[in-house]
Amino acid sequence: MTATSTAHVEPLTPQGSEVTPGKHRSTAFRPDIEGLRAVAIGLVLIYHAGVDWVPGGFVGVDVFFVISGFLITSLLVREIERTGKVALAQFYARRARRLLPAAALVLVAAAVLTWWLLPLTQRRVFGLDIVSAAFYVVNWRLADRSVDYLAEDVAASPVQHFWSLAVEEQFYIVWPLLIIVGLLVARRFRLPLRPTLGVALGLVVVPTLGWSIHQTATSPTTAFFVTTTRLWELGIGAAVAVASLWWKTLSRRVAAALGVLGALGLAYSGFLIDAGDPWPGSLALVPVLSTAALIVAGVSAADTGVSRVLAWRPFVWVGGISYSLYLWHWLFVVGGTAYYGELGAKRGLVLVALSFIPAWLSHRFVENPVRFSPRLTRSNGLSLSLGGNLSLAAAIAGLVLCLPLVTTNPGPSASTDPTKPFGAAAILADPAGAKELWKVDTAASITPSPDQATADVPDAYDKGCQVSQDSSTPVECVYGDENGTETVALVGDSKALQWITALDAIGKDRGWRIITHTKSACAFTAADVLKDGKPYDACNEWNDAVTSILLEEKPSLVVTSQNASKAAPAGSGSSSGTSDGMLSGLEERWTQLQDAGITVAALTNNASPGDEVYECVAQHPDQLSTCAFEAAYPTGKVQRAAAESVGAAVLDLSDVICPGGMCPAVIGDVLVYRQGSHLTQTYVSTLTGTLDARLVEAVAATPAAALVAG
Structure with missing residues (x-):
């Protein structure tokens, strides 16, 4: 099973209720949570647009994590209390219907964008990113790349934002199983379900929070992406769900106060935290606990204070399409950057605003039709098969990008002229003429090919x-x-x-x-x-x-x-x-x-x-002289x-x-440079x-x- 979104698990909303159109809607609908989603996606969009006065907009992802943990646990616990069991096949089938259609569509669009606008030499890298995103392990791939010195010149991936979706999917695969274990323990020892699950959550949240703090201090670049440093955030949301019966006993005044504190905490996170702060670590407690407070506030004070503001209809509407917005907006940012160069806040805001169009269209014509299809909702097997096929199609789109740019480039033995000097031998064979090598515009073959330079x-x-x-x-x-x-x-x-x-x-x-x-x-x-x-x-x-x-x-x-x-x-x-x-x-x-x-x-x-020489060679294979540069001596x-x-x-x-103070891109049919100034x-x-x-x-x-x- 694949697919989840940044806090867009099957929501307890009209958009996400497990019913077909025309039937009674779930009474568990929380418009304030939809509004909270709108705040989260707003933070992310503004941050990615490059607006300096919201340097902490990336905390929107942490808000989504808490919401996801809350919603998915609420669904599972209520199902157990209603039926005495968890229907795993049905659970995963709902995920597939709800999440995979839009995700697969965006991954295919990302492949098209990569082919059309992004550097030729990075097609293979991004193609493999798309494959790993299709199977929801891209967060681990990005974590590896973040500490890979050789990958430091790789541009932002068009599916980089799928890292958070991967974290949630991995959580959703394991979490229902742990809930079932908690249910079995409660039955075996005749313990109340919710307190038992609360203890189990403590065994997840406490150690993973500690690990997050440790990893953020010792390995900050990987800590941002890996699942093990984020589980506690989803666990906090799950804990709020498990204790939901207790929250109902809070007075409206206390609940309203929690709403205000939560809103202030999120405002602090968005405006005063920035990318230079160690993250996630202990500082992530601010947006995580603030989100938890806002969810709790909505239990007994839904029609007052902050919860009432979050339930405002425009917020609810944005929250309803926030999954699609999250999926589409990043493609606009990456594509705009490739086309225009540095965007600037104004252009960035225009681009993320434009992403509302495909977000609404995919929500209206892709997500909902599949999600509410009577045929699919009646068959878990068909739903799961559809999800698997969509993921496979997205992966194939990524694999297409991995096809080599040059299919006949192979190396010294494949030279059209075996007597021709290879590599540095071209300089040693004619030291005097070597000073003119930078003026040569073509080569019979180039080894390694530009798209393989970073692997050489x-x-x-x-x-x-x-x-x-x-x-x-x-x-x-x-x-x-x-x-x-x-x-x-x-x-x-x-x-x-x-x-x-x-x-x-x-x-x-x-x-x-x-x-x-x-x-x-x-x-x-x-x-x-x-x-x-x-x-x-x-x-x-x-x-x-x-x-x-x-x-x-x-x-x-x-x-x-x-x-x-x-x-x-x-x-x-x-x-x-x-x-x-x-x-x-x-x-x-x-x-x-x-x-x-x-x-x-x-x-x-x-x-x-x-600039990157290998990218220049890929763009100008018949004008290699444009890729040469003057050396600074000594x-x-x-x-x-x-x-x-x-x-x-x-x-x-x-x-x-x-030679002669000019650095050719290709010498003796050999590409000289890979990343930066590194030699192949x-x-x-x-x-x-x-x-x-x-x-x-x-x-x-x-x-x-x-x-x-x-």
Whole structure:
């Protein structure tokens, strides 16, 4: 079973009652909850439109989570009290009818939007996003991407908003089963149902809230998306439902006061919380408890105060189509951004306003006809089959996007001219003419193809050798000759790790044991590395730990490279990095190693393009010269200065990447760049011989001369 929405479970409303048109409507209709949905979707829409004065609009999702937990639990508990059981097949069939038609329609629309407007090179990424959204696991995929340094240049996914739907669907698959377990326990020990379920909820809410707080502090990028940090929010809503009989005993005055407090809490959340705050964590208690208070207030004070305002007919109408609005609005934002560039608040508001049109149309002509179909409501099997087929159709739409852009691009052996120099060999074969390579507009083939560029990375990433930004624990991987008598360490960030393919081959040829210690966005220095204007604590701790390992293992040579050129002085606590700060940090770190008899060789950073080169190549395969860029020389100024200061070796390969100061996008039929300024693994492999020769030359006059001489 698939499908749920951001708090759009089968609502206790005329739109969501399990009846066919013309029959008596559910008396459980809560117009104030529909109005609360309208507030939640309004917060989300305004936030995504880019309105600065509502920086906390993303809390609308948390509001939806609480509503969902409340509504679904109310339905299940009332069903048990009415029939003594939970009809699981019927439960999931209702979900399929209610939610999957509109979701599948939007996923197919997202595939069309991706094909039409979004970067060619990201079709495969977004296609797989659509597949995972169709099966409601996209939140985990986005969580993985959020800590993937190689994915940092991926644009906003057209189905990114499905992460919250995935969280709810996973909750809905498990929650009815837990309710049934609670029912069985209550019967076995002759306990009252609602108190038993309350205890069970406590066993879910308390630990998952604690886990959310912990994960938000230690791994904030993944904590936002994963289900385990959000369960407590749905659990709070469920707890409100379980205790609903008690809420009816509250006086109208107390209930009205709760409504005011809830409204103030949501206002605080929307206007004063912003994306820079750790989320969800303990701060999410504000919108979650505020939403719970508003739901409670509507039990005994539905016709007064805030609850009466929420029941205003325009609010109820917006709440009724809020599921469709949530599904459609993000496509307008993503499509508008692709077409116009940065939207700005005015254009953003226009776009989200336009999303009301397809939202109403899909609600009127897709959701309701399927939901109230007499044939479907009579057959759980048919409803579930329809849901499965719709999800499959959406997944197929995503898979179509994964088809390669170039079907005949394959590699060195497929070249139309086997004698033609491949990759860097094109520069080495004609050094004088290499300065004109950037003017070449076409290539017989391009390896890797632009749509595969981001996957053309060393296998070290798949092996887990690259430490993520959140972790401070070193990971050592071994390459080259594993039984080699000499050890060479590759240390630094992803700009260091990009060279491992060549170093691996060199190590096997020379009998060197190559070990790696690399971490995303983390320069190897004794200075305080910064990230987003704050101390990058995980990097600084990792640096100290790796240094201790190197001093203990004593490799003959440490090869290091890095992207960052600025840092704060060690222990300063400063949030401002400087070149001098990085310089002193490199000098200190490298001196530590060299005093221990370990030679250091700094591989200078390669030039950085302003835009994604592989995307440019995909857009202009017959005008490759438009994708070339001028290199800023000299590269690696800070590294050079530190090496000169402490007597470390310097390796510079800029002339075989950007000959003559111009950096071609394609050299010798090989695409040079993947993400940002990272080199493709294919191009690095063609530099193996050059790196080997220059490594020998650079360290020949150092204590490692004996190492490289062999």
